[in-house]
Amino acid sequence: MLTQNLGYPRIGSHRELKKVCENYWAAKTGHKTVLQVGKNIRQENWQMQKQTGIAIIPSNDFSFYDQVLDHSLMFGAIPKRYNEVILKKGNTELDLYFAMARGYQQDGLDIIAMEMTKWFDTNYHYLVPEFYKNQQFKLFSTKIIDEFYEAKQLGITTKPVLIGPISYLLLGKEKENGFEKIDLIKNLLPVYIDILTRLDALNVEYVQFDEPFLALDLNEKEQKAFQETYRQISNAFPRLKIVLATYFDALDNNTELAASLPITVLHIDLVRAPQQLDKVLEVLGDRTILSLGLVDGRNIWKNDFENSLSIIDHAVKKIGEERVWIAPSCSLIHSPCDLDNETNEKTLTPEIKQWMAFAKQKIAEVVVLKQLATKEQGTAAETKFAENKLAQQNRKTSDLIHNPEVKTRVKAIVTKDAERLNVFSTRKMKQRAALNLPAYTTTTIGSFPQTTEVRSWRAKYKKGDLSQKQYDDLIADETAKAVKWQEEIGLDVLVHGEFERNDMVEYFGEQLEGFTFSKNGWVQSYGSRCVKPPIIYGDVKRPEPMTLNWTVYAQSLTSKYMKGMLTGPVTILQWSFVRNDQPRAETCTQIALAIRDEVCDLEKAGIKIIQIDEPAIREGLPLRKEAWQNYLNWAIKAFRISASGVQDETQIHTHMCYSEFNDIIKNIADMDADVITIETSRSQMELLDVFADFNYPNEIGPGVYDIHSPRVPKREEMIHLLKKAKAVIPQEQLWVNPDCGLKTRGWDETKKALIEMVEAAKEMRKD
Template structure:
């Protein structure tokens, strides 16, 4: 019988139990022991579920209270000296790295946060300083293996591999690379030895860095690390890759003495070809054939055909990546059976793995017949009008007239904004009161009129406050919106919404991606009512707030029966209608957020334009191409690395772009200058994912650092991102300090 495994399992819990416990700990509502107990309870539940579902090889240490890359850094003593100097308790120190710390012991910023390869998950970027000594100081990986063993469950410990850890880390200049690698090898050797002493038989070393474009030198570093690490290994080693294929390192990979190699057959375009060219018979292939990033049922017939390529090879059926990226189970949904039968969340993917194992062994063939019948069904009626609109698009539909240089003086005259105009990204705190009123309205406990009156009061209250601190361009706060993607999806044809389909985005932040079920079209105006209401309350400009088509697509579970390009262009046509309606109703400044633009950028540079940017950038331009020159178009991007696609971003032809910059220490500014970036920019001046309140002096220094590189006539001042997850007190204090800092600089 073929064995089954998964790379990792969702850790936030079936009903986001970990999120609520961790946030309660942050507020001081529960003690450390309570949080640790909740973690232990969830691990037990998940291990037992995997065992009960018939999964043969169960991972451990895939659990985390915040982020597994952060866990690895803490295990290896990669903690900055400034954090160490605070002499915090270990768990307090851990969360200080994730969220920053501001208290009686000192004031430190959080580590930078970046997208995890091509997903909507975010990892903390470890910082290796000159005085960092890499050594094993933590016990988490050992404790959790032992914890499972006590429960009678043998697990395969999982840890981020040394090569990818080095790739992801920020390494201080001047560090001796040879010494660093030697310390890293020694630390991992100790981890292997200690796990073997505890009874572990195999370890999973995650090396997704191998699916990136790799130079010959990088491959040599990988080879050197593992030649030493595998020389006297005390247990078996599985090197696990995901999110693509390993074409640049394949020959090195198969000739190193690994016991097993995990390859992605879903996103790995070249994986089948690589296997066909030869795979060593002395190694076990962990075949990632069940999609760990999407929620559609596995097409058994196609997967079985794929497995024909490896039928003479010892293999284990696995997921293409960790199931961290999909919701927990469809059992908690209320979709009709004819719909839910097309979906497989994390728990259902376990069933698919065991079913595939039976089919490979030529058992339970009725499962294949049922699956084949499912895929032969017609799911929905196509929208012929939408398809016709797409076919009629011409190159002129993607170009705004007049051009940027001609629009700029027109807009300057229209808006009369001061130098360094201040604004926010869009949302204000989604407090308990806001969420409760939305829930009461949905349950029918208050009627539409009562709910709308509440929203009006919140908008008016925050508009008055924004004016009081002197913000130049206001926002209405988005109190009517549950999520920047779900809110729009709920008003578009072609979308479905889960009840409990939560997925971890970072730390305690969960998102509930909507599902693209069919063709997408706008049914009616989506944001006009509240934008017009807000603008009527003030003489200052209030931005209309929209989410862009690429972000809506990237933060949804996409269809698999059409290209992502086609779905994105459908979305672009729908959002274009909304933009033109806002403009027609007197909204003169419109922000179209593309926070996730980079998210689906292919991991290999050679594919960037042909497979993504050549249609993603035009899709954004399609949204605003028909507006008047007097209408100013903003966009926003956050928590991604943009320096290498600056030229493409400039081609979006927005008038102003704001982006995350504070956690990355404004590193993007040099590239903006080098590329002669034409668009006006709003580099985020403080980190909204941290509860820290930046001082006026700190913000002044940040703004002056921006002005040292970017001409002041092109600079806007704003936070890193929307403020929906922050508390009222910290939000108001931070923004008030921001406007004070700007006023002080203007006086200079």
């Protein structure tokens, strides 16, 4: 029985990768320093896994920005618009890579970034490959080979990790008509063969192919592509041992397909889909090894050893110990790095900490499970088992978790609690009369740049170097500047800037009962953007208003409308580490009631426009369509509960970003928000087509520029996008706004871009 890991966090235990990349982008450090920091992180990860006792350690799981982008570079799937970056004297492969991720606006060039979207149902974002008819691929980057050799120099023989060829193609987007992306497999497969030939020459034993699309619905052509692709790989490399990794859901109707492929090891996710085990055991080939994904790669709760051991025992009795491996459920990039870094007992109490495990601890759990299952290590392993059992029992009986008042309120919810007083057509007339906003109303999504100075105030305040009054005065001054500047450039609906907020979810979690936090529990969201998800351990309640004071203060500074800015219940749920001892729907409803109370308080205080952000609605959608409706029923209801306590004249906004809405457009309409703002600039307004085809009744703010790129768009570019929007959406429904919040941007680029945006709206009004 062997242990394996599918992937390890690449940001570093103290976000070293984030810091060096951002310094490089700001021209504060050099190319060689970035490469060295990456090397240090990789080597620390490999050595830790080896010392802990993992038998099969991954390589090529490290990335400077995104693993899908790594593969696009490796395969030479580089859009032609970046050719000038390649040719520019002094640019390195790393510069090209970052240009594809972030756009490029220097040396007289102005090139947009590649489109970005969510990685399945996670909060991780990947760069979408761009495909063209008859596209050719070739080996461009040798990163996978270089990193295997690098580990070998340390005395560690790793398992190189590749996104499988079928999943890579299905992750991409056709950029012209007349072909299906899966048809490109005949052009892509030779590059995989080239890579495997080079790895084979280095005496690689195992290669991991990540094929998460096996946990989704596949059509007949895609199923045949799997069979033919892996047949060719197996025939070409009979010595190589292929580890096929699936995760995030069950194989279900793809079980026979996966089991029939000529592979050595099949990995399945038994955290998200424990019910699939028996069916997989029934159809597994006589020689195929089964890797049991038992340690949760996406949450922070300790593994229940007793439950996992019963699963291992069941598998061993069916196929034998030598054909069973133990592993995390998926790559650990979705987990924080190391619980040992959590030393502040005020932030994370010992009682709650004893229930948790981060990536480093999950690696140890995998090893201990193997020791217990094979009766290795004797007393030492049994002691860990006893400690685990005690922690599980303590969590079940802790009085921190359950609040009868909250449970009673959830049970008392009735239908009208999730309904506005009148339908949108009635509300629209009342809102237009009450608000009197111009055509092409301009606004932003909520946050303004959190400069180093603003972040330093928060750090000093938390350390006690600033008093509450000193901190509040600084935030008030920054807010006043932001409000004044918005008035000066002519924005129509203002925001207060959110300078008091550390994160759009963490800020609310800090003020809600049932939440706790880590100090260093960072996970990668995209590129250098790291988030520190709150931890929901118990029933959720709002003890007092959370945003009221700052919103009312900002409104007092202007005669224009100030938006109240809230994060919605589904997004708070999705972007937190959620308790796993009750249904997620129950926890989401508890959060919805807390947000509803905040919305009602804002309305009572005179705030006429309230935004409840739900960027994670699409992200939470189950991978299998058959499970969609159940999720959508409770998710949409939770949003409506949060938004439906107000009068018709109060305008409710929501915001969504980096999602495909085609399949759930009716459900988005069912949310019944008065205005929805969405990301559309990277896709050049393609996303609006579904809203037009559906005849979406409410108002829409399609993002007219990409805030995840530092480039400043020209006014003409935004006008072009607005005209594309106007061609499919009636102009009286259109708002004008950026794609997303501006927290991560600098003030210089933000000011330039928003001035151009306001002028673009004025140009549109002239029509």
